[in-house]
Ligand SMILES: Nc1nc2c(ncn2[C@@H]2O[C@H](COP(=O)(O)OP(=O)(O)OP(=O)(O)O)[C@@H](O)[C@H]2O)c(=O)[nH]1
C-alpha cells in the first residue's frame with residue numbers, strides 16, 4: 043500500500059463480511075462484545091451487546107494500549123506483540139492485530155476459556171486479513187466519495203460550525 | 207489514516223495536539239469541549255497524573271456534521287488527541303501519534319521555552335518520518351503560538367524564525383493563542399480540520 047495514502051475506504055460489501063465474521067466470533071465464544079478497530083482507534087465495526095454508549099472512548103483507549111505495547115516491544119527488541127490479554131474480575135479482553143492495520147478486540151466473561159478465544163480469534167484475524175487486502179485495493183473508488191463537491195461542501199460545513 | 211466507512215457513511219479523522227510539556231495542549235481540548243454544542247461532541251477523556259499533567263492522552267470526539275452532495279452524504283467525525291509533553295514520555299507520544307491524519311503543534315511563546323519548542327518539533331518530524339512513514343513536508347501541520355498573554359514572550363516573527371523558517375519553505379499556517387481563555391483555539395481547530403480534509 044502507498045504509505046502516503048491518507049485515507050482508507052471500507053466499502054459496504056466488505057463491512058458486511060466484517061460484521062459476519064465478528065458475529066460468528068461472538069456466537070462461537072459466547073463473547074459479549076467484539077470490535078474491529080483501525081490502529082488509530084476508530085471503530086470500523088462491532089457486534090454483540092448492542093447498547094454500548096462508550097464505544098468511541100473504548101476504541102481510543104484500546105488502540106492506545108496497543109500502540110503503547112508496540113513501543114514496549116521496541117524497547118525489549120521484541121519484533122511485535124501480536125496479541126494482548128487483560129484479565130478482569132468479571133470480564134476479560136483479548137486483542138489481536140490484523141496485519142498492521144486493524145485491531146480485533148473481544149470482550150468475554152469467565153464462562154469462556156481463553157484457549158478457545160485465542161483459537162477462534164486467530165481464525166477470525168486470518169479471515170479479516172483477506173478483507174483488509176481487498177480494502178487496500180479499493181482506493182480506486184476514492185474519487186467517488188471525495189470528489190471536489192465533497193471538499194467544497196466540507197469547507198462550508200466547517201465554516202458554519204466555527205462561525206463567530 | 208482517515209477511515210471512510212461506506213456502510214455507515216462516516217469519515218473519521220484523527221488530529222493530534224503535539225508540543226512541549228505545559229505548552230497548553232490539554233487546555234486547547236478543554237476549551238473546545240466547552241464550546242462545541244452537546245450533540246456534536248462526546249465526553250472529554252483525560253488520562254492524567256495527580257498533578258493534572260497528561261500521562262497518556264486526552265481524547266475528544268467531535269462531530270462536524272454531514273457533508274457531500276445529497277445522494278452521497280457523509281458524517282464527518284474528528285477525534286482530537288493530545289500527547290503528554292514531558293520529556294519522559296517520548297515513547298508514549300509515538301504511540302498516541304499512531305494513525306494521525308494531522309497535527310497541531312502547540313508552541314509555548316515564552317522566550318526561555320524556545321529550545322524546548324524546537325526539540326519537540328524535531329522529535330515530531332522524526333516521528334512522522336520514521337513511525338508514521340510519511341513525508342514530513344507534506345504532512346498536515348498547523349502551528350499555534352500559545353501563551354500570548356504572558357509578558358516574557360518572543361515576538362511572532364522570532365517564533366517564525368525558529369519554528370517556521372522561511373528558508374525551509376514549509377509554509378505552515380500559524381495562530382497566536384491564549385489557550386486557557388480560548389483565544390485562537392477555534393481558529394486553530396478550523397484550520398487543521400480544513401487542511402486534513404483537503405488532503406484526504
Ligand atoms: N498564561 C497562560 N497559561 C496557559 C495558557 N494555556 C495554558 N496555560 C496554563 O499552562 C498550564 C499547562 O497547560 P496544559 O494545557 O495542561 O499543558 P499541556 O501542554 O497539556 O501539558 P502536558 O500535558 O504536560 O504536556 C496550565 O496551568 C494552563 O492553565 C495560556 O495561553 N496562557
Ligand SMILES: [Mg+2]
Nearest residue numbers: 231232259260
Ligand atoms: Mg496535557
